[in-house]
Amino acid sequence: MTNVTPPDGRYWSAYNDAQAGRLPRPLCRQVLAHAGPSDGRLAVDLGCGSGIETAAMVEAGWRVFATDADPATPSRVADLVGPEARVEVVVGTFEEVRLPRADLVYAGYALPFVAPSHFPDVWSRVREALRPGGWLAVDLLGDRDSWAGQRAMTFLDRESLDGLVQGLELVSLDEEDEDGRSFSGPKHWHVFHLLARRPR
Template identity: 50%
Template sequence: MAFDWSRFYEQQGGRGVRPTFERALALRSDAPPGDAVDLGCGDGVETRALAESGWTVLATDSDAGVEERVLAGLPAEAAARVRVRRTSFEELGPLPETDLVYAGFALPFCEPGHFPYLWADIREALRPGGLVAGELFGPHDDWFGRPRMNFHDRAGVEGMLAGMEVLQLVEDDRRGMSFEGPKHWHVFHVIARA
């Protein structure tokens, strides 16, 4: 089943920044704004927050209208620090060197066969001390087995983070709501430092 991302973003209207993003920025509070990549930036909430705080941001998403959504309402000075690229994870290619890679609920939507390459690109792009933050889905998730999505158990997530300083690894395995209705979520909320 294909997701109607435009409908999803409309329903998300007015949301604040996600907790994992907020925590990642708090962990960098002693460092000045730098370069960031917002993978699967969607409605652009986190991209706008970064740009308004002085970060230079590469925002990527495969959905039509991403540039308009991301730049909507952004002051010209902040907008000048944002580059939006409409592309899928599979077509993204190498990432620029960066201080932060944020992927809020986006990484599970990379094709399983391509995901190891995307993860390697993320790790390679991080400067020393750089952070990766975002969510991965686990095998208890109701969406487990959907085509073109990837899922990881806890051991797999820990293996992906090997050699990094794990600052947060919270496993959320519970019933909740999604934009499609009731759903069992199995999510790993991750923040790690290169």
Template identity: 50%
Template structure:
């Protein structure tokens, strides 16, 4: 990454008026209404996708290391069934849930820590549970930046081993990052389901 890096708070505040990301929309189409089931939004950022999950009836625990997240979430999801947790994805031990959403956040877990964070994410999924995640690929211009994680297509397949992948979009495009510099993005948007009879009904 080049140039001065904006803070996550500035990034997240700038996201408040955008539409819900396609990954979250597609995840909700697959998973259906929450009916009070538990969900995690890991690296929830602005809370725009958290709000969509809550609106669909999910009981959401939203995790982010940005300390400004809870106040934003309170405004966005006033009175909704949501618990805000300020913390590092490497430290937070999530409970078991029927849905995990994580848009554009897991790539910001350093590669040295990615494996155990991923193992936790997988373990948190109840049987029949839904997973929607973004991962960065090796042709991304940020590839090699310390503190980030990248996975080739074969690595994505390994991460998803034992899960039923129902939707995998590999995207490459040139577009500005939040810092304003045009870069090449290489991203995988993956929706998968843990096999088995659905657990976690309210």
């Protein structure tokens, strides 16, 4: 494991500032394409950070419930979506926030920052939030990630991942296992980009 300091509020604020101007992440674009016309359905952006994926959902016609612990989230999202957008922004932690029932739940690089002691509860609430036929798109970190061993975060082996998706229809699972960069420097990324669906 690379020595890594657990991210705190100041780190996330700087991280989210630095995201300005990037494109929506591929997994978000992928789930929006799979989910088809929004017809005013509700999406959740869990750990919405800069709000770029929230704005992509709004652009695609979704109502959005966006949540993150970063106190600057409401202003970040408002700057991107404008006053008419049907977005509810809630500042809160994954461990506490009440998720609405939704047709799409997206969590981009967010759930690994839940401690293992809380992860099962957070994951059950994510699954319970999905309406029948609802889409789930999440990035999870694997046990070969260079941050693995960081006790405040959750890393999964393949068997645990298989357990998490039991009962869901697996649409795609892209596994990234390569050296790269993070906001805090070079690292080895082991990421599961998961796209699944709750059966109707």
